[in-house]
Each structure stands twice: as C-alpha cells, then as structure tokens.
Amino acid sequence: MTTSDPTLTEHETIGHETIGKGIHIVGGGLTGYAAALSLAAAGFPVNIYQPDVPAVDQLRTTTINPAAYAMLDQLGVVAALPDDALTPVHHIMVTDDADRANPLDPVMSWSHTKSGKEKGNNEQTDHAPTPLAWVISNAVLVHAMQHMITASKLITWHALAITGYHPRHPDYDHAAAALVSADDALIPASLIIAADGRNSQIRHAAGIRQISRNLGQTAIVSQITMTDPHRQIAWQRFLSGGPIALMPMADPHMFSLVWSMTNADATRLMDADKERFAMALDDATGLAFGRMTDMTERQAFAVIPTHAVWPVSQRLVLIGDAAHAINPLAGQGYNLALADIKTLTRMLTTARRDGIDIGSQHILNRYALARAPEVTAMTLATDGLNMLFSFGKKRRRLAGMGMALANLPMVKSLAERVASGRIFDR
Ligand SMILES: Cc1cc2nc3c(=O)[nH]c(=O)nc-3n(C[C@H](O)[C@H](O)[C@H](O)COP(=O)(O)OP(=O)(O)OC[C@H]3O[C@@H](n4cnc5c(N)ncnc54)[C@H](O)[C@@H]3O)c2cc1C
Missing domain, CATH: 3.30.9.10 (D-Amino Acid Oxidase, subunit A, domain 2)
Structure with a gap:
C-alpha cells in the first residue's frame, strides 16, 4: 500500500498551465461527464479532456x-x-x-x-x-451534464486531445503518471481515468490487452x-x-x-x-x-464488442466503453459505465479517508476485481444471447438452439436479468 506524497498537492501546477496533479479524465462522452460529476460530488477536483465539445448525438x-x-x-x-x-x-x-x-x-x-x-x-x-x-x-442527457460541469467549481474542462500516456512522470517518478496532450505538454496525474470510448487511445498507449469480437x-x-x-x-x-x-x-x-x-x-x-x-x-x-x-x-x-482484459495499469483506470463496449442488444453499455463510476467513486473516497494514495495499484486492482463479475457476466450474456438468437434459423436449428431455449427458465431468467440490467443485484 502506498501513501500519498505529502509534498504534492492535488492542485499543484507543474509542466502545464492550471493543470493539477490530481484526477484527470480523458474523454468527455456520457461516461467521462458522469465520472466528473460523481467525483466532484464526492469532493475531488477533476480535470476533463475532450478535443472539442462532442458533436451532439441527436439520433441516439x-x-x-x-x-x-x-x-x-x-x-x-x-x-x-x-x-x-x-x-x-x-x-x-x-x-x-x-x-x-x-x-x-x-x-x-x-x-x-x-x-x-x-x-x-x-x-x-x-x-x-x-x-x-x-x-x-443522448443529446438531452449530454446537454444537462455539460451545464452542470460548467457550473461546477471542482471540474476544469480542457479542450484538448490526449495523445499519449506514460506510467511515470519524469519529475515525479512513482508519484505521478503522465498524459501527453496534443500540444505536447506532459501532464502529471495521480490518477488517470480513461473514458475515451471503444477505440481508447489511452488503453492502446498503456499496452492493455483487449479482446474484440467482430x-x-x-x-x-x-x-x-x-x-x-x-x-x-x-x-x-x-x-x-x-x-x-x-x-x-x-x-x-x-x-x-x-x-x-x-x-x-x-x-x-x-x-x-x-x-x-x-x-x-x-x-x-x-x-x-x-x-x-x-x-x-x-x-x-x-x-464490435470489445473489452480490456484487465482495465487498470500504473495510475490508470479504464471505465465505460474504453473498458467494455458490449453488444448494444440489451441497451446496457451506459448502465455498466455508471456502475463503474459508482464503484470507483466509493473506493477513491474510502482511500482518501484512509490516507491512501488514490492512484496506488492496490486500490486500482481492488476496483478491477470488484467490477469483473458484473462486466464479465454482462459481456458473456449479451454475446451469448446474440449468438443464441441471431445468425440464421438454419444454423440455429442445426445446432438445436434458439428460441426453443427461451422456454427454459434459465434462459428466460438470463434474458430478463440482461434486459433489466440486474445481471447481479447491486
Ligand atoms: C446503437 C447503440 C445503442 C446503445 N443503446 C444503449 C442503451 O440503450 N443503454 C445503454 O446503457 N447503453 C447503450 N449503448 C451503449 C452506450 O452508448 C455506450 O456504452 C456509451 O455511450 C459509452 O460512452 P463513453 O463515454 O464510454 O464512450 P464514447 O461515447 O465513445 O465517448 C468517448 C469520448 O472520448 C473522447 N475521446 C476519444 N479519444 C480521446 C482523446 N484521445 N482525448 C480526449 N478525448 C477523447 C471522444 O471524443 C468521446 O467524446 C448503445 C450503444 C450503441 C452503439
């Protein structure tokens, strides 16, 4: 267990104007916004990076x-x-x-x-x-959250793309990781939260293994x-x-x-x-x-359902679609993202209370362990339902699968739990 470096404060500004060392969220989509609001509600100052205000998604x-x-x-x-x-x-x-x-x-x-x-x-x-x-x-939800983010004193918005990640900032060694911004600044961070979507550049830069099913x-x-x-x-x-x-x-x-x-x-x-x-x-x-x-x-x-094998690395945690972009058939992707945020906020709040470094590997691994059962179950269940019910009557009949199975209480129960988002009761 590492404790936080007392010489560094969450608001310290080193290497990049007005950017502190605390929590840095990459990606201002539905997940990044909700994470910023949740952490700010728990009293954490956060920085959020999004190249520009995201195009408002009018259709979805x-x-x-x-x-x-x-x-x-x-x-x-x-x-x-x-x-x-x-x-x-x-x-x-x-x-x-x-x-x-x-x-x-x-x-x-x-x-x-x-x-x-x-x-x-x-x-x-x-x-x-x-x-x-x-x-x-989505447009209405994004608009409401944007409004709240603008009004929050604890959230700082940066109209910047993030192009890279280093596990250690050269000025801090183990006490901070670094984000590389599009303007080539090296931003120190106690904790990086990557909410940059299914094709997460941060996940890629961190070398986190992903599994995609096209x-x-x-x-x-x-x-x-x-x-x-x-x-x-x-x-x-x-x-x-x-x-x-x-x-x-x-x-x-x-x-x-x-x-x-x-x-x-x-x-x-x-x-x-x-x-x-x-x-x-x-x-x-x-x-x-x-x-x-x-x-x-x-x-x-x-x-193309895609998930990270282990969604954490040195001072880095992936959330939302960056960690698990599931099949949209059950409409549960964002619900999983909000559950990620709830768990992460709770764990970071406890770590702060106990004087533990919020970016320590111990905390991040505990987070990953806590989320694994629900994320894995929902990923398998949505992939499974898709395979079970799609891809041609002939193939299903040959395999003896399909809606006949829907009469089995187990399949019904699985489908109900997926549809209601209660794959596990929280
Ligand atoms: C057709 C469809 C229907 C769906 N329906 C539902 C539903 O009914 N219910 C449900 O719960 N879920 C649903 N989902 C899933 C849900 O839409 C996603 O889980 C959710 O939108 C993920 O949001 P996100 O913020 O994690 O990722 P994204 O929406 O991909 O946002 C990522 C953000 O990061 C930004 N970004 C990317 N790279 C960088 C970078 N390098 N630097 C800075 N910023 C960056 C992007 O510009 C973007 O704003 C559906 C998905 C699909 C495809």
Whole structure:
C-alpha cells in the first residue's frame, strides 16, 4: 500500500498551465461527464479532456435501468433534465422470428409490479408504477451534464486531445503518471481515468490487452413514427441477422430504433429510400405497432464488442466503453459505465479517508476485481444471447438452439436479468 506524497498537492501546477496533479479524465462522452460529476460530488477536483465539445448525438437514445436512474438522480442530473426527458418503460417484450398470428404475442415479457418513485421526487406514491427502465435522448442527457460541469467549481474542462500516456512522470517518478496532450505538454496525474470510448487511445498507449469480437454486424439507429402507439412497451425481436429493438419515446407514436443486422444488409438499408426502408422495417416488426409512417436520419454503428482484459495499469483506470463496449442488444453499455463510476467513486473516497494514495495499484486492482463479475457476466450474456438468437434459423436449428431455449427458465431468467440490467443485484 502506498501513501500519498505529502509534498504534492492535488492542485499543484507543474509542466502545464492550471493543470493539477490530481484526477484527470480523458474523454468527455456520457461516461467521462458522469465520472466528473460523481467525483466532484464526492469532493475531488477533476480535470476533463475532450478535443472539442462532442458533436451532439441527436439520433441516439439511451435506456437506463433503475440503478442508473438512482445514481443520476443522486447526482442532480435527473432534476436538471427537462420535464418530459425521461420516457418510462413499463413493459418489456422479447420475441423471435417465428410466424405468429400476433407479433405482439411475446416469447418473454415483463411488466412493473410495484409502486415507486417519480422523476426527481423521492416520495413514494401509491399510484405511480416503478418503470422497468427509462429512455432518454443522448443529446438531452449530454446537454444537462455539460451545464452542470460548467457550473461546477471542482471540474476544469480542457479542450484538448490526449495523445499519449506514460506510467511515470519524469519529475515525479512513482508519484505521478503522465498524459501527453496534443500540444505536447506532459501532464502529471495521480490518477488517470480513461473514458475515451471503444477505440481508447489511452488503453492502446498503456499496452492493455483487449479482446474484440467482430461478427460482421452493424446497428442502424433512427427515430421512427408508427401508426400504433407504443404504450410504454420496449419491444425486441430476434431476427436471423440480429435483433431489432423499438424503445418508446415521449411522443406516443415515436420509437427509438436500434436494428442490428449483417453488414451487407446494413449497407443496403442505409442506401434505401424511406419507402423501401419502411417496407423492410414493417416486415421486420411484423407490424407489431402498425406501419412506419416517418423517420429521422439513419446512423450506422459497427457492432464490435470489445473489452480490456484487465482495465487498470500504473495510475490508470479504464471505465465505460474504453473498458467494455458490449453488444448494444440489451441497451446496457451506459448502465455498466455508471456502475463503474459508482464503484470507483466509493473506493477513491474510502482511500482518501484512509490516507491512501488514490492512484496506488492496490486500490486500482481492488476496483478491477470488484467490477469483473458484473462486466464479465454482462459481456458473456449479451454475446451469448446474440449468438443464441441471431445468425440464421438454419444454423440455429442445426445446432438445436434458439428460441426453443427461451422456454427454459434459465434462459428466460438470463434474458430478463440482461434486459433489466440486474445481471447481479447491486
Ligand atoms: C446503437 C447503440 C445503442 C446503445 N443503446 C444503449 C442503451 O440503450 N443503454 C445503454 O446503457 N447503453 C447503450 N449503448 C451503449 C452506450 O452508448 C455506450 O456504452 C456509451 O455511450 C459509452 O460512452 P463513453 O463515454 O464510454 O464512450 P464514447 O461515447 O465513445 O465517448 C468517448 C469520448 O472520448 C473522447 N475521446 C476519444 N479519444 C480521446 C482523446 N484521445 N482525448 C480526449 N478525448 C477523447 C471522444 O471524443 C468521446 O467524446 C448503445 C450503444 C450503441 C452503439
């Protein structure tokens, strides 16, 4: 166990104007922002690096589970959101590509069972059901957090890209690692938190081994209008090329679409005009919510689940997609990132209280150990569900797998735990 060097303070400015030695977060995406807010709420001064204000992601939404909601609520993010920003999900339905008379007749489904909290309000009400999840626009969430970051006295924003990492800063030896900024400054850091996404440059610079699984799938994302209302249902259908998910939005006829398919199909559908896209979508949904009448632009995301084998190194910790970019089929990537942040904040707070160096290997290894079970389970479960239910009826039948397995209580329970984000109860 190393104790902090008493000659160095968290605010010391060496080698780079106004940049202290304390905690440095690389990446101002959803994860970096939430980490900055969480650590600042615990009283840590933090620096955050993002080359420029990230392009606002107008198309994407994030589904957050109750644990993530509770955390955002505690940080004050929920209260900072516009009133209708969070669309509650009251039912989850999962179905397959078998021909069914009623496509809304799910293979698996869950509904809320008890009363609970409403937005920004800690009082229990008898009438408001506890949603299973909430859907929020990434743009709205980023905007609210940006506002809070600007207002925070403990968070310093730097419009800088970080290009490198060294395990030791030459002026401090073991007492600080170093970040290299795009303007070639060497920034000393007690602790570096890399939240720089799936292709993390910091992970690469630190030589942390990663495992990627490219199964040739792409997810098309859009916001679509259907003739029938969503009735707060989050709906997912496993098709041969990958799952299609429709998440409810504030407008009762609007859905957030995440449709995974083979790369070839995605190229074809990204190029298709709206009418041809609507025909393909209606076919894929089996008209579960009627016909598609309108849509926003489309965006394509390569589905390449990637995770770091061990997400820590000398004075460095990876969080969010930099540590584990999981298959988007269950909408759990950001929920895992928030759980990373919660654990890290708790451990750093305890270390500070006990006078232990917050960047010591002992603390970081404990963090990695604490996160490993949930991250591994969610990674395996999402990869497993994708393999089980996608990739062609023929192959599944040959292997004797697929939705027949969905009748097994174990698979149902796994799918429910993945969908609700409760792979392990926290
Ligand atoms: C189609 C799709 C749907 C999804 N739906 C859901 C969902 O419903 N629910 C859910 O929980 N999760 C969902 N996810 C996962 C979720 O979007 C991600 O887990 C989350 O956005 C990860 O955020 P991040 O900040 O870790 O990474 P990123 O969003 O990749 O952000 C990384 C940031 O770091 C910055 N950066 C990169 N390199 C550097 C550098 N060298 N220096 C400084 N800054 C740098 C980037 O500019 C960026 O701002 C979905 C993912 C996809 C692809």
